[in-house]
Amino acid sequence: MDDVQADGLLPEGAEPFAFGRDADVYSLDEAWVVRRYRDGRPVRDEADFMRWVRKYDYPVPAVRQVEGPDIVLERLTGPTLADAAIAGDVSPVEVGLIHADLHRRLQAIPAPSGTAGQVLVHGDLHPYNVILTADGPVVIDWANAEEGQPEFDVAMTAIIFAQVALDPAFASLTPMLREALSTYLANSINPTPGLDAALASRGRNITLTPEELALLPAQADLIRSHLPT
Known part of the structure; x- marks a missing residue:
């Protein structure tokens, strides 16, 4: 999974056209964009994971x-989902079926390591991280x-759904x-075995506000109330 390195991936004077919580996206041309983390963290592991799932025709x-x-x-x-x-x-x-x-x-x-019982988890799969292209969701x-664990990944997505569902700022949704x-x-598979770990991981997310963190217990209750019986 080697990369061709280059100096300066951004054109001079480039301005971002899209913004996330911790990264900006810049246009290179009609076919390619550059995403840059503001805190300077390296992206090689992320790129390797993306290349790994793409080998299996996963939409990335x-x-x-x-x-x-x-x-x-x-x-x-x-558009995003x-x-x-x-x-x-x-x-x-x-939305749920997708x-x-x-x-x-x-x-x-x-899993890239081949470890039994392990899979590659996305860790942040939610509607703003799914793009509806002409070829399908990416x-x-x-x-x-x-x-x-796959249950962790399912639980994390459920937590994000529950977070927005319980946030008074998004009552209309x-x-x-x-x-x-x-x-x-x-x-989906039952996320219960991964729910506590996902809640703990979410609680360590430094991008969440105190108000969002305070909703975690209620999010867990909402998820459990929606589990099939």
Whole structure:
């Protein structure tokens, strides 16, 4: 998984056209973009994980080049699943089914190390990290990817659904998210064995606000209430 290195992956004077919590995205040309972490963290492991799942035809952007905190990625065209759902173009049931399908496909891929019982977990699979392209949903932002238990990954996605569903700032989205969560859990493996670990990991996420962290116990209760009986 070697990379062709280069000095300065950004064109001079480049300005970001998209922003995340901890990274910015810059245009290279019509086919490629550069994503750069603001804190300077290296992206080689993330790139290697993306290349690994792509070998198994998992829907992930192609990686062209890596240097330090910069990664050159295939440019994707289409709305995020979140934006499509908010616009009413995708139903809550479809949101849940898409996530369940993406996790099933990921869980079928062997871990790069070959460790028995381990899979590659995304760690942050939610509607804003799914782009609806003309070829289907594509998963982005693999910064939290690692080898682990599949139940952990399902639990983490459920936690993120529950977080937004319980946040008063997004009260208008609560019915949609509850239905999406219910559909997702009904079509996924039982996340219970990984729920405590996922909650603990989420609690260590430095990008979350104190208000978001305070919702973690209620999120766990909501998830358990939506588990199939």
